[in-house]
Amino acid sequence: xxxxxxxxxxxxxxxxxxxxxxxxxxxxxxxxxxxxxxxxxxxxxxxxxxxxxxxxxxxxxxxxxxxxxxxxxxxxxxxxxxxxxxxxxxxxxxxxxxxxxxxxxxxxx
Amino acid sequence: xxxxxxxxxxxxxxxxxxxxxxxxxxxxxxxxxxxxxxxxxxxxxxxxxxxxxxxxxxxxxxxxxxxxxxxxxxxxxxxxxxxxxxxxxxxxxxxxxxxxxxxxxxxxxxxxxxxxxxxxxxxxxxxxxxxxxxxxxxxxxxxxxxxx
Numbered sequence: 001x002x003x004x005x006x007x008x009x010x011x012x013x014x015x016x017x018x019x020x021x022x023x024x025x026x027x028x029x030x031x032x033x034x035x036x037x038x039x040x041x042x043x044x045x046x047x048x049x050x051x052x053x054x055x056x057x058x059x060x061x062x063x064x065x066x067x068x069x070x071x072x073x074x075x076x077x078x079x080x081x082x083x084x085x086x087x088x089x090x091x092x093x094x095x096x097x098x099x100x101x102x103x104x105x106x107x108x109x
Numbered sequence: 110x111x112x113x114x115x116x117x118x119x120x121x122x123x124x125x126x127x128x129x130x131x132x133x134x135x136x137x138x139x140x141x142x143x144x145x146x147x148x149x150x151x152x153x154x155x156x157x158x159x160x161x162x163x164x165x166x167x168x169x170x171x172x173x174x175x176x177x178x179x180x181x182x183x184x185x186x187x188x189x190x191x192x193x194x195x196x197x198x199x200x201x202x203x204x205x206x207x208x209x210x211x212x213x214x215x216x217x218x219x220x221x222x223x224x225x226x227x228x229x230x231x232x233x234x235x236x237x238x239x240x241x242x243x244x245x246x247x248x249x250x251x252x253x254x255x256x257x
Contacts, residue, residue, distance in 0.1 A: 018160075025191035029128060045191050046184035049167035059168055060220015061232060063161055064213045068239045071209035071246070089249040093206065096242030104235025 003056075004106055010054055011066055015073035017048035023081075061105065068101035132196050139198075149197060153208045156193040157215040163187035165219065210243035 024041030027033045055062045072094045078084040086094070139145040166183030169175035213236050220226045228236070 021187075022191045022194060025188075026195055029125060029192065029195040032125075035122075035124075041191050042184065042188035045163075045187040046167070046180075049164045049183050049187050050171065052164060053168055053171040058220055058226040059165065059172075059224050060217050060226050060228065063164065063216030063219065064228075064232065064236060064239075067209050067213035067216055068235075068242075070212060071206050071239070071243060074205045074209065075246075087251065089251070090206075090246050093242040093244070093246035093249075096245060097209070097239045098242075100235040100238030100240075100242060102235075103238060104232050107231040107235075109229070109231070 007055055007105070008069075010051055011069040012073065014048055014051040014066060015070055017044050017051060018070070019073060019077050021045035021048055057105065065101045065105035068097045068104070071097045128192070128195070135196065136198070145198065149204060150207070150211075152193055152196055153204075153211050154215070156190055156208065157212050159186050159190035159193060160212070161216055161219050163190055165223065204247065206243050206246040210240050210247075213239050 021041045021044030024037050024044060026041075028035065028038035028041060052062050052066060057065075075086045075090055075094050079086060135148065139148045163183045163186030166175075166179045166186060168183075170177065170179040170183065217228050217232060217236060221228065
């Protein structure tokens with residue numbers, strides 16, 4: 001159980017760094033902020049790249065499962081940052097994606 | 110062209126001007142809805158290559174003892190990944206889920222090709238279920254939207 005909580009925590013931490021880093025680069029290029037934003041975004045993305053290496057599974061499985069977490073995280077990010085409430089089907093789709101993540105990543109082999 | 114003016118305030122060494130001219134040139138070809146969709150999907154695949162590739166270089170450094178140059182290379186590629194979504198047309202909140210789906214498929218393929226780890230049954234079932242979720246997010250017809 002602890003393993004599941006730790007790896008889920010790592011997945012969502014990775015998503016925070018990925019979306020956060022991407023957002024900083026976006027601010028630099030699309031919102032005309034200074035290059036410091038771009039550099040900070042690049043560093044944040046590099047840290048994002050380190051986080052999945054703490055997972056136990058092989059590369060393909062770690063990244064594929066992370067893709068499912070990313071879908072959910074994008075909707076949460078949209079809700080918190082862009083104040084865009086997910087509609088019913090986005091919530092249902094996100095839950096189904098999470099089921100897929102659990103089967104892929106947490107089925108005991 | 111108004112975008113050119115928007116970018117002129119903090120034009121870091123001409124990087125922004127260069128990028129925005131590239132974006133205008135690319136978007137001028139995206140005239141129909143269908144072409145726009147292709148353009149968007151190609152950008153997502155490019156983003157996936159940079160993101161998974163950058164992550165893979167850092168993975169090689171930390172998990173497979175590949176040495177620091179791999180980590181630096183990975184960091185640069187991940188930075189490039191961050192630039193790719195800025196080429197997306199502004200209105201793309203829901204297609205981000207599509208990127209999630211593309212990402213899942215590309216990750217499995219990447220691991221298969223470069224790490225020789227073929228997906229097992231549960232990987233495939235899980236991936237299919239994730240794609241079902243993505244399809245619902247993206248393709249489920251909404252009342253408030255006009256189907257074109």
